Amino acid sequence: MPAQTTITRVCMLLLVSTLLLWKDVASKPSGLLSIEALYNRVVDHSHTTYVLAADIYSEFDLNFFKRSWFTDRTLSLCHTASIYTPDTREEVHNTKTEDLLKAINNITHAWEEPLKHLLSAVPTLPGSSENMLKSANAVKERNHVLLEGLETILNRTQVEFEDDTYPDWSGQSDLESSDEETRLFAFFNLCRCLKRDTHKVDTYLKVLRCRVAFKNECIYF
Numbered sequence: 001m002p003a004q005t006t007i008t009r010v011c012m013l014l015l016v017s018t019l020l021l022w023k024d025v026a027s028k029p030s031g032l033l034s035i036e037a038l039y040n041r042v043v044d045h046s047h048t049t050y051v052l053a054a055d056i057y058s059e060f061d062l063n064f065f066k067r068s069w070f071t072d073r074t075l076s077l078c079h080t081a082s083i084y085t086p087d088t089r090e091e092v093h094n095t096k097t098e099d100l101l102k103a104i105n106n107i108t109h110a111w112e113e114p115l116k117h118l119l120s121a122v123p124t125l126p127g128s129s130e131n132m133l134k135s136a137n138a139v140k141e142r143n144h145v146l147l148e149g150l151e152t153i154l155n156r157t158q159v160e161f162e163d164d165t166y167p168d169w170s171g172q173s174d175l176e177s178s179d180e181e182t183r184l185f186a187f188f189n190l191c192r193c194l195k196r197d198t199h200k201v202d203t204y205l206k207v208l209r210c211r212v213a214f215k216n217e218c219i220y221f
């Protein structure tokens, strides 16, 4: 379809040019940025956060995952499971900007506390790696910066909140258990949920950036 190919090309060009612009604005205070630049900034963080979370998960999977967990233990729901999030591409597209922003904000807030505990738990893994420690620290920092960026976008979009409650995480005692197997399984659950949630947040923010900055005429993945 030639028309679509043209649109795709135009959008790729737009993306490239915003990436170039992005270099200039990276140091400006967020209050002065356009909404497009704000979205570029948060997507930059959400993308890196997801990549780091996926790294932590793979490293854990490679070194500590046990097949027996599938039969011996029950995976718990992620602590953010109560936050409504659209699943399919179509559902995401049919969700209002305000509702997507609220869900992203809710998820990102809900990870502030568990990420601190994830970081403290890395050194308790047998033969824990420097690399995983660095990634866990970077995810914690990025999540926080992401939250600040979201707040600016929410303020700008004038989204009103009914409350300021976020789902609690209850895995701390298991993550600090003296039983190694319990500790490892709790770590597994946490990094599995982290990978899932950071992926959601990154996907939603890319959809929103496309919607807001490119009037939906762009490609993202």
Ligand SMILES: *[C@@H]1O[C@H](CO)[C@@H](O)[C@H](O)[C@H]1NC(C)=O
Binding pocket: 082, 083, 084, 102, 106, 161, 163, 164, 165, 166, 167
């Ligand atoms: C976050 O989601 C939970 C679960 O759905 C909900 O009870 C809470 O009100 C939400 N918080 C915000 C600030 O949207």
Ligand SMILES: *[C@@H]1O[C@H](CO)[C@@H](O)[C@H](O)[C@H]1NC(C)=O
Binding pocket: 148, 151, 152, 155
């Ligand atoms: C968002 O608005 C609230 C209330 O007006 C204000 O306290 C807060 O500093 C603002 N945050 C940002 C990041 O602009």
